[in-house]
Amino acid sequence: MTSTLSPDQVHQIVHNLHHDPFAILGSHPLEENGAVKQWVIRAYLPTASAAWAIIPNLRQERPMESVHHPHFFECRVDAEEVSNYQLKIQEGEHQRVIYDPYAFKSHKLTDFDLHVFGEGNHHRIYEKLGAHLMEVEGVRGVYFAVWAPNARNVSVLGDFNQWDGRLHQMRKINNMVWELFIPELTVGAKYKYEIKNWDGHIYEKSDPYGFQQEPRPKTASIVADLDQYPWKDQDWLEQRRNSDPLRKPISVYELHLGSWLHTSAEEPVKTLKGEGTPVEVSEWNTGARFLSYYELVDKLIPYVKEMGYTHIELLPIAEHPFDGSWGYQVTGYYAPTSRYGSPEDFMYFVDQCHANGIGVIVDWVPGHFPKDGHGLAFFDGTHLYEHGDPRKGEHKEWGTLVFNYGRNEVRNFLVANVLFWFDKYHIDGIRVDAVASMLYMDYCRENGEWVANEYGGRENLEAADFLRQVNSVLFSYFPGALSIAEESTSWPMVSWPTYVGGLGFNLKWNMGWMHDMLDYFSMDPWFRQFHQNNVTFSMWYHHSENYMLALSHDEVVHGKSNMLGKMPGDEWQKFANVRALFTYMFTHPGKKTMFMSMEFGQWSEWNVWGDLEWHLLQYAPHQQLKRFFTDLNQLYRSEPALHSNDFEEAGFQWIDCSDNRHSVVAFIRRGEDTRDFALVVCNFTPQPHSHYRVGAPESGFYTEIFNSDAQPFGGSNMGNLGGKWSEDWAFHGQPYSLDLCLPPLAVLVFKLNRPEAPTTEEV
Secondary structure, rough: OOOOOOHHHHHHHHOOOOHHHHOOOEEEEEEEEOOEEEEHHHHHOOOOOOEEEEOOOOOOEOOOOOOOOOEEEEEEOOOOOOOOOOOEEEEEOEEEEOOOOOOOOOOOOHHHHHHHHOOOOOOOOOHHOOEEEEEEEEEEEEEEEEEEOOOOEEEEEOOOOOOOOOEOEEEEEEOOEEEEEOOOOOOOOEEEEEEOOOOOOEEEEOOOOOOOOOOOOOOOOOOOOOOOOOOOOOHHHHHHOOHHHHHOEEEEEEOOOHHHOOEEEEOEEEEEOEEOOOOOEOOOOOOOOOOOOHHHHHHHHHHHHHHHOOEEEEEOOOOOOHHHOOOOOOEEEEOOOHHHHHHHHHHHHHHHEEEEEEEEEEEOOOOOOOOOOOOOOOOOOOOEEEEEOOHHHHEOOOOOOOOOOOOHHHHHHHHHHHHHHHHHHHHOEEEEHHHHHHEOOOOOOOOOOOOOOOOOOOHHHHHHHHHHHHHHHHHOOOOEEEEEEEEOOOOOOOOOOOHHOOOOEEEEHHHHHHHHHHHHHHHHHHHHHHOHHHHHHHHHHHHHHHEEEEHHHHHHOOOOOOHHOOOOOOOOHHHHHHHHHHHHHHHHHOEEEEEOOOOOOOOOOOOOOOOOOOHHOHHHHHHHHHHHHHHHHHHHHHHHHHHHOOOOOOEEEEEEEEEEOOOOEEEEEEEEOOOOOEEEEOOOOOEEEEEEEEEEOOOOOEEEEEOOOOHHHHOOOOOOOOEEEOOOEEOEEEEEEEEEEEEEOOOEEEEEEOOOOOOOOOO
């Protein structure tokens, strides 16, 4: 048989040099006098000694001949059309029958998809790029697509082809995306992309849009189907969609799933589909393993619910190779980490959080990514996701790379990633990590190590535009969601809407308040009289942003001590200081975030390799502190005055903030109904005060609804016997006043016992 190809054409396929293997492989019509009477079928089968083409519509099996290469086969078929044929392959003493990937010419990506992706506006590009189960011409399989515009060639590697890049060579479409449909692949197949650059260097990369990855230290992506889990949280999502989170209580329990609690490595892991052998052992101790997402439902959710938190915030759960990064060096942006189970297991975890009235926030890391060889770095043999100029593209302090926010497809990757977590996993919010590092070109860089923007300034205008795009798109799809910025500078209008020039977040961490308060509480109480400004300064700027008060993981690592260790005095005073700090935090305007272990008074710093010090709960002071936080959350959630008007000037009023000699402050919190108010008095020294007079706005009986010095919390149990009647004695600019007993290192909360209006029957 005369070959229909030149030796050079075969050479390009054999050595993986062709940008469109479909032009050579598969079935092709042979025209004669303008009519098609024959088809030629070609296949490159590096492991085959012989091959046959099985033609179903002709019910024929045709032997294929080697042409120009011992493993390149072709045969001719007399037919007007050839489709759905199969290849029978002889490999040693064994034979197998497969569908030919190059027989399926249709593809999932349309020209419109590629156009919108090129503009940076394909909000669901994760439904097109990556690995997707689909059916083509009646045959089920997996469609692969990857953005690698500068690669010379790309192949799919996997456990289904012995990781041989010669077998499944992809074709390039629209000069930007490589694609291939591999028939008969199913969920669970492990794969990577083999990428060759123009110098012939080969890179094996995980799928940037892969939905699942192998547990570390392995790095392959795994084919997953995210559309089979039966969600049951429709009522929760509808309620979220029609509510304003800024008017609701938000008390966030920040935690790292891998160090909250471990279990025995010998214990069978529990998953949504039953029990099995543990798939992941903790790096720090081979005798322990992580709890699975499924097991966390039984242990974490009841604990958070008991404590009264409204949300949990998970340190990054996107796939990452190194436990010691805490999750902040992400390689799999579209894959929940396999450390704790499968994607469906994480869906179950979120679903059960919602069933128990708990929202889920995840830390999102769009500011940088690691240099790991299987990740995004130098992805297609060029600086594709990162800047090529290290003055823009590298965080030397962290050893990571910076996304190129000026590139449309990179922005699209990240914007779609935010929507992905809300769409596929029903999360309720994101906390965007290290926003300051994104906004400033000179962040952690010396002079000469950064490049100014087009106007000569240090602001990263591309990053700012990117953040505006993220937030405007997020809230257009998911109203009621949370987008929280960890931003530590004076960049203006971080939590203002994008249509007035803001970055579009709806909350910003108040880093200034955090530093001021930790500095204040760490000093001996006698010196606090000289630093009253630490307590009061936050209200000078509070209404410039929608602030969240956060005492996070960053405050209990790297030699900073845990919260108790920061406090001065003996053990009793340390616990009293912690109670006073957190009561002030929960009565101060702004939403709340606190890190795990603070609620029961862990002494040691957080250790990502170990458990929290749960054994401390056998001791009364730690039990009492845990009881304190339960009651504090209950107070915060039940009193609209403490949460419903956080960001309006009418929601806060100083009664007195000038008594620095006694380190006492008093203020009023008001709800949306400004007649509903709470009166808060703080004594930040160990000296109790009897007959301390505080102004009050209305007459009546003021019930003491919370006292951080109460005996059940481990306090001295000083107080006001349940409350005090106001006196007709104008004080602090108020028409009435209260004669109070102020306990040591304590915060008191009072509420006017306002008589209810009489009913019609009573009238």
